[in-house]
Each structure stands twice: as structure tokens, then as C-alpha cells.
Amino acid sequence: MKPFRLFPERFKSLPLFWLSYLIFPLFGISQEPLTKAIFGYALVLLLVIVYRESYWRPRFLNIHLTIELIIVFVFCSFFNPMFIYVGFYPINLLNLIQNKIIHWITVLCIIGIFISSIIIHDVPISSPLFIATLAPIFIIVLTPFAIQANKKYQLLQQKLNSANQQINELIKREERQRIARDLHDTLGHTLSLITLKSEIVEKMIKRNPDLAIHEIKEIKETSRSTLRQVRELVSDMNLIKITEELANVRSILEAAQFELTLLGPINNVKMPKLHENILGMCLREAVTNVIKHSEGTKCIIEIKEDIDKFVLTVKDNGTGIDQKSANGNGLLGMMERIRLIDGTFHIDTHEDKGTTIHISLPKIIRNSVESTA
Structure with missing residues (x-):
């Protein structure tokens, strides 16, 4: 059974930040009579439910947006124009909606709700209440345009990253x-x-x-x-550097939500370029296997220098690997690279105890041509 989550993990803490705006309606509701306060709290609860569902069920975003706009209208009309702060919730949904027409309709609805609440409560333009509501309505109206600009920036950034990859x-x-x-x-x-x-x-x-x-x-x-x-x-040759590969590995593991632990004097290990290239490729392949197949949450990497060899160890806390996976193309490729310079390759794997890959490269490479000299 999966643990309960308020919002999908990919959104991190951003949806929780938006919940902070509930402080304004909750404070206003607490000043109301009991019956009206109970109705207000029920609306807040409905708003939170709809807000949460919009992240879990994006297919119904238009319905969620409509319900939230109705809630904003009820709050502003039956309570106070200052409840226009609740308008940040339907505006926030525009992050998940691509249709620009819906963006414009939402902005116009918010403006209409604000104007109608001012008329219903007969708020003078010169009153402190009207002036206090100008700041949130101004931010709410500009937010969709900021969202569109941010999406354009992200799209351009993606194109730039794609071009750099090419x-x-x-x-x-x-x-x-x-x-x-x-x-x-x-x-x-x-x-x-x-x-x-x-x-x-x-x-x-x-x-x-x-x-x-x-x-x-x-x-x-x-x-x-x-x-x-x-x-x-x-x-x-333009070879792989261990420090650069470790930086790439760290980014990949963080993206896959793995906890990375680095052991040994990694930055102080100096090795020939050929050794560094082979260890870098093996490290990349080993970490790729950890992410794809281990089903674990932690990865430990150790690179150290002994008297006569360089040693790389990659360990995870996953479910282990079977014999078929142990003979996969990725691991066979690692073995072939390591054998080129008389290195050794060993796997320790146990079910529910994870897998450890040991790679050892000798500092001096034996060569049959030179040995005959």
C-alpha cells in the first residue's frame, strides 16, 4: 500500500506554498457569526479538495477551475471583497493549462468578480478596503502573463539544451x-x-x-x-574525466531521487588518462544499472588508489540482480573494457541486500610485445 501524499512528488513543495494564502480567508471567516463561519469553513475545505484534485487528475482541470471561480465569487459576494485573495487558486491552475483563451477568460472572470463584490458591498473607491484590494487584484491579473512568459522561457531553454546536446x-x-x-x-x-x-x-x-x-x-x-x-x-583523445563523470552521476542520481554517498579521497586520486577513461565509462554504466534495475534509494561510490591499482566500488541498497541481468550487455561491455588493461571485475549481489560492483585496474599494464624485449 502506497503512503498517502497530499500532492504528487514531482511538484515538490510548490503546491504547499500556495496553501499559505488560506490564511486570509480563514482569518476573515473567524470574525463572522457561527452559522456563516461554518459555511465559510466548508467552502475552504471544498477549495482545498478541488485544489488537491487538480494536481492528481489534470484531465478535469477545466471543471476544477470553474468550481474554484464559483468559490471565489461566493466568498467575495457573501463575505468580503478582501476574499479576492482566494483568486490566486484558480490563477495557479493556469500553470497546468496550455490554452491561452482560458487564461484570458479566467482573468476576466476574476476582474468581474472583484467589480461585482465592490458593487454588492457598496465599497467607495476612496475607502481603505478598496485600496487594500487593489494590490491582490493587480497581482492576480498580471500572474497569467508571467506564467506565459515563464513557459516561453522554459521552452526556449529546452530548445537551447536540445541544441547543445546535438x-x-x-x-x-x-x-x-x-x-x-x-x-x-x-x-x-x-x-x-x-x-x-x-x-x-x-x-x-x-x-x-x-x-x-x-x-x-x-x-x-x-x-x-x-x-x-x-x-x-x-x-x-578527449577522454572522460572522473570528476566530470561524478558530477554527471550526482545529477542523475538526484533526479532519480537516490541518496548519493562518496567515499575515499576521490579528488586526490591521480591516474593515467586511459585508466580514467575506462573507470569513467564503467562508473556511468554502473550508476545507470543502479537507477534502472536496483529499485533502491541509496548509492555509495568509492574511488581509491592502492599501491599497485586503482579501485572503483559502486554499491546500492536495492533488490539485487539475477544471473540473467548479471550477463547483460552493459555489464559485459564493462568487463571487456576492464580486460583491455588486465583489470578485474566482480559483483556481489544478494536479494534485498543490494548489489556491489568492484572494479580494479592495475597501475602497470603488462604488454606481451614489451615483455619479449
Whole structure:
């Protein structure tokens, strides 16, 4: 059974803020005779119910808006023109309604209610009561225009964010193409040369061992040179930085309503760019799995440096994962990246106790080409 919520969680505390305007009608009702006060309190209760329902059932917003306008009319006509403060509630509903015509109709209704209440209660224009009601009616009339301006700003901001994302994607695509070209230029001809020399060695090893040995030495030198070029290429790549990835992870977890805990001297850990890139991609994948599959509420991330390795630990308090999920494409991709530099990958998972991912990358990468030197 889900716990009771006054308003949907996505609206946070904003609907509660609007309830503060009930102070004005409640104070005014408390000054009325008992019978009239009971009627007033019943109207306030109805207003709160309709106001709450407008957030939970947006399909009936027009009906809710009409009921709230009627309540404002009753308050202003039968109690006091100062009850025009209640007009903030139908105005607030315009945040959830896109139709500009309804915005205009609502504003005109509020103005009509205000004018009719002044006439019904015979309030002189020079009276303090009339002057006191000008401030709220002025704010109420301007609020829909502020709402429309804010929506236009949000729409423009969304378009700007979308454009920035497209630019980032184009930059990444161009970076990938550059890397592909560099790898082709760096490795393509060299590997072809190694293949050709290997075929020569295969043919000459029995007929001319000395020439074969010479060719093998050239292959070894070519391999070493290629390895150096690849490492230079990798060091020049636009790699993922752990600090930037942690900032992204924090934003994603907060949006998913996860509590994040960071452990270890994360900002003081210095590692090679290749290690940082692999750990950053693994961290992103691990946190994505936590949000999608853990069904938990907390995530603990630890990055530390040992004597001979860098260690990343990502832990959640969710429901654990089954064997099928453990062999998913995301985790397999992480394992493949980690194996590239002789790292280790381990998962601890228990039902209702969460999942912990341990990743360890060695500081020194063993290389078969160099070891033969």
C-alpha cells in the first residue's frame, strides 16, 4: 500500500506554498457569526479538495477551475471583497493549462468578480478596503502573463539544451571519426607491413635462418613503434574525466531521487588518462544499472588508489540482480573494457541486500610485445 501524499512528488513543495494564502480567508471567516463561519469553513475545505484534485487528475482541470471561480465569487459576494485573495487558486491552475483563451477568460472572470463584490458591498473607491484590494487584484491579473512568459522561457531553454546536446553529439561523432582516421593511418599500414614480413619469415625460416631472424627483429621494432604511436593517440583523445563523470552521476542520481554517498579521497586520486577513461565509462554504466534495475534509494561510490591499482566500488541498497541481468550487455561491455588493461571485475549481489560492483585496474599494464624485449 502506497503512503498517502497530499500532492504528487514531482511538484515538490510548490503546491504547499500556495496553501499559505488560506490564511486570509480563514482569518476573515473567524470574525463572522457561527452559522456563516461554518459555511465559510466548508467552502475552504471544498477549495482545498478541488485544489488537491487538480494536481492528481489534470484531465478535469477545466471543471476544477470553474468550481474554484464559483468559490471565489461566493466568498467575495457573501463575505468580503478582501476574499479576492482566494483568486490566486484558480490563477495557479493556469500553470497546468496550455490554452491561452482560458487564461484570458479566467482573468476576466476574476476582474468581474472583484467589480461585482465592490458593487454588492457598496465599497467607495476612496475607502481603505478598496485600496487594500487593489494590490491582490493587480497581482492576480498580471500572474497569467508571467506564467506565459515563464513557459516561453522554459521552452526556449529546452530548445537551447536540445541544441547543445546535438552539438555535443556532433563533436563526439567528429571525435570518433578523427580517432578512426588516426587509427587507420597509424595501424593500417603498420599491420600490413607486419603481416607481409611474417609471411617472409614463414618462407625463409628454413632456407635462410639469419634473414628470418633479421626480419623478426624488424617486426619487433615495428610493433614497439606502433605501440608508442597508439599510446600517444590515446593520450591525445578527449577522454572522460572522473570528476566530470561524478558530477554527471550526482545529477542523475538526484533526479532519480537516490541518496548519493562518496567515499575515499576521490579528488586526490591521480591516474593515467586511459585508466580514467575506462573507470569513467564503467562508473556511468554502473550508476545507470543502479537507477534502472536496483529499485533502491541509496548509492555509495568509492574511488581509491592502492599501491599497485586503482579501485572503483559502486554499491546500492536495492533488490539485487539475477544471473540473467548479471550477463547483460552493459555489464559485459564493462568487463571487456576492464580486460583491455588486465583489470578485474566482480559483483556481489544478494536479494534485498543490494548489489556491489568492484572494479580494479592495475597501475602497470603488462604488454606481451614489451615483455619479449
